[in-house]
Amino acid sequence: MAGYNLKDKSAIITGGASGIGRAIALNFAANGAHVHILELAHEHALQTVEEIQSNGGKASAHQCNVASHEEVKQVVDTIAGGQTIHILVNNAGIAHVGNLEKTSEEALDNLYNVNVKGVYNCMFACISHMKNSGGGVILNMASVASSVGIADRFAYSMSKGAVLTMTYSVAKDYIGDNIRCNSISPGRVHTPFVDGFLAKNYPGKEEEMFQKLSKSQPIGRMGTPEEIADLALFLCSDKAGFITGTDYPIDGGYIKLNS
Incomplete structure (x- = not known):
């Protein structure tokens, strides 16, 4: 997108090997960012990195389970040792289909560990580096399920509701540190x-x-992954410097027009 320059900025993108995360990684790299992909499926991350590099972009792959506090901290500290972390995109997540009665304790814990704790782990690991470098941008991937009831999505809705409220909390607590925090809610x-x-x-x-x-x-x-990536690019660019503590539905009218 013309005018949304991320030149000389580094961006950590979790789950950047496929789907929305891959589209964000390609978009950010095409607009000048050095993209760091944190991904459990390392081979797929390397494929995305290779595609970025073949188009003249900068990218690195880091095998990481976002549910592991220590793994995330180690990877983020390693990245921060070589360059400033300007942007964090918390995209990694898993889905689950089922109402309350069809959600096992194991499934609930799994959703929590990836979709909630994973977001916490990445923000926790990055926040001190952003503070020390004078600011940064955090973008979390929420969902329409954060805001409206969707049938058979009990655990998923729980996890994405937490992402939304964590976004608000971090935006409030770190506005004085020049750290912006927003979320996107795709349909x-x-x-x-x-x-x-x-x-x-x-x-x-x-x-x-x-x-x-x-x-x-x-x-x-x-929607298409590229449409989500374009919104992510805007929110992580300096063009959105007056925006924080806000959730952006990108849902084809789902929230407002289905109510």
């Missing part, structure tokens, strides 16, 4: 996860269910 976005979900749960009916899910968005289609 349904067409990613490889969606294709895998349909293939697993609706074999032979993938196209039919894809159209049904698409039409559940008032705008009549799913």
